[in-house]
Amino acid sequence: MFPWIYEFRWTVGHIIFLGVFFTVAAVVVSTVVLALRRSKKAIADPRREALQWTSEFEDLPAVVRACRHQLSGEVKERTCHHEFDCRSCATHPQFLARTAPAIHAAAEESLCGISMPLDRYYHRGHTWVKPEGDGTFTIGLDEFGSRMIGQPDAVALPEVGSAVLANGTGWTMRKRSSDLRVLAPIDGVVVEQGGPDKGWYLRVRSEGTEPQFRHLLRGHEIRPWLVRELERLEYALSSDGIGLSLADGGELMPDLWKQSPEIDWEGVWGSMLLQA
Amino acid sequence: MDKQFIPRGLRRTTFGKFMAWMIPWILVLGFGLYAIYLCLAEGLFHTNMDNRFAFGLWIYLDLTVIALGAGAFFTGFLLYILRREEARAVINSAVVLGLICYSGAVAVLMVDVGQPLRAWFTFWHPNTHSMLTEVTFCLTAYLTVLLIEYVPIVLKNRKLRQIPRFLVFEFQLHKIMPVLAGVGTFLSFFHQGSLGGLYGVLQGRPFAFREALGIWPSTFFLFVLSAAAAGPSFVLVMTALVQGISKKKLVKPEVLQFLGRISGSLLLVYILVKAIDTLVWMNYTSPMVGFSAFEFYNAGSFGTWILVLEVVVLGLVPALLLVNGHMRARPLVLLGAALMTCCGVMLNRFVMTIQTLALPTLPFDAVLSYMPSWEEVATFVAVLAYGVLLYSLSFRYLTLFPQEKDIRQS
């Protein structure tokens, strides 16, 4: 292949053939090098959280990716293509304009023993965000989540002063042998750490003028979403071959996992917390 | 015990049952590795190949699995280049199948050659006129591409993706996948063709020799076409097989029909070109060098029935079944036709490799026979076992069929 090799003679055939081959090899190698360099850059970048969510979202089952307007019955079938960020969705405002905001007098929504106060906004990964009136917002795990998981064994909250990103990691919890990643509902800077005992996990100050809650569920959307989530939980449990009955009018038991601890709870919790 | 590694939302059998399935295959693989050891350590006299039948079961296996493995490049081509979203449902599975086929073929080739440690000589002193040089270069490059394509599938494993470094790399790699799919298509086109050219250039074997179109014999293009036609059919058959063994619905029926339609259309074109090629060969190429084409079919047990079986029964018939929408809509017909397509291409590779060598060229020679030795068969079966093992592991721990969880959940 090289000119100094004994008796090697360059011909047009060699130039074409080896030229093509080395071009191909160069393309393959540079592709991999490019991917490696890009990922090296991305790993150092705080926006890696966004990248992770993009990747996870893609792998969520289509049922989970259903549009909130499908849950509320406004449209028959629609899959979200905006990674649950209605702020970047062009169709979302049209839906809002079409449907008059339902008057919701009730202070909370309750289903199967789970009560969801309506003074706050809910993220589809079972966290809520509540404006505290002083410019800060508290973030917590909703009751569906806390009943399903129970008291966490350990909680790792972000440091005061660090930023959280909507759909990025809010905090992580350890329960039994599982590490659970809980998604943050909004962008913000942590000002105070809470915990399971305080009823909230994080208090954040939102950067910018006004936090955008557009992508979060509220009011009339909560009940259909909860119904859907119960179905999803039931399905997740059945994946393991164990049919835990949840929706026969009974309650979602606190510390649900205790009912059959042998199940792959990491799998169940993860899929309910929107991990692929 | 391995539940934490199984993708979320998928239902897989217990670890015990999984091992019960794997262990027999591991034993088969081990037996095959022993046969491979004998061939490598003691010599190729362990095979039943000889100076007259210098290529045997292994070369047949290589040509066949590479033709079927074309499903990987063709599915990638459909998805990333032609943007046919239907192909996304099987792309991961197709990549694993392709990887198995190509790595298996390369492994067997390394046993087949007398001095495997000299394999790099081809890169050092390449003879650019040899089809085998081209095959070597393309196979090496394409196997690398397949490995790179397999990496993101592995990194998406539930546990591995929790490592941010892997997740990010997977994401970046996935973004440039169309480039790799393009390279894969390019490489596949050439090495599938060159595998056909391998026999088409043999002027000393009038049964295989074909007229040249440009610098390539017609078999170059026939192999490209037949591999492209068989690839989707193989993906279809394998998907159906995995569905049957795992007793799960893995893809929507439309996906299989889509694969069948693509396969059928390409097969129809292939059969047309093949028919023209055969007629040219019978009436022109073969008589020119002193051989009447029909005499080849009087030799031994190779009658014209083999031609009819290849071109009509396992070619034209499945092609017509697959292009017909009503026929294709019946799952059994679809599967049967796809299976026939694969068998047709396998028979074509048999004819090109084994029949070509069995037929004598000298007037005082008789038809040769060849029966593979147990070492050859064991090596062949080891590749099969390796494929089953790698595929089973991938099926259990990786997401091979993205639609599976959607189908279960809806």
Place this chain on the structure above:
Amino acid sequence: MDQGTQKKSRYGMLIDLDRCNGCGACMVACAVEHNVAPAEHKATARTGVTWLRVAPMSNGGEFPATDTIYVPMPCQQCEKDTPCVAVCPQNAVDVDPATGIVGQVPQRCLGCRYCMTACPYHARYFDWWDPQWPKGMEQALNPDVAPRMRGVVEKCNFCHARLHTARTKAAAEGRESINPADYVPACVEVCPSKAIVFGDLEDATSELAQAVKHPHVFRFLEKLGTESKVYYRSDKQWVLDKAKSLQTV
């Protein structure tokens, strides 16, 4: 090769099939000349190494009309589109433009056997076993020819080592070209019935160049167009018919 200064030759052979009685002396002489190891006890006619194979050819007639001749078949040294040269992936086969001899480089051979598939004369042999000589026999090896290892392809090269010796001799004596009497392949030398004529086809005065003009001279598979340089002769009509007829199987 350093043949630039020497005149071009085209070495060839004419084998008179009517003289050949199938004794096999040429095969033995060839094996001895080229250090072909004794056959393994498991070796068959199809797995053993013989650079020169003597095959029987019969007219297929019933007794008493039956007739059989023997066809010694070394590498036919194809000149045009040499089938084995184009296929070798790593240039381990070449045709020497100065001699027309098709050379095989076992040291570079990968053992893929594609050349064996390509050869219509089946004149190429693969080393299926490790070559082994009984104790003491290695003393009798020909020092001019390198033995081949297991897993490579080998074949007749018209006793290329003898050509080298002849050239060395010529050079020592200050001649530019070799003396044809110094370059005689082992099979030609040993044939008890003098059935083989060897020489330079390029040299119009050579015995070979004259002899191949005879109308009863033919080559096998002439229509393939490989321009082989091993010619055969027989005065028996059935042999001529069979060799020139379409393939009959």
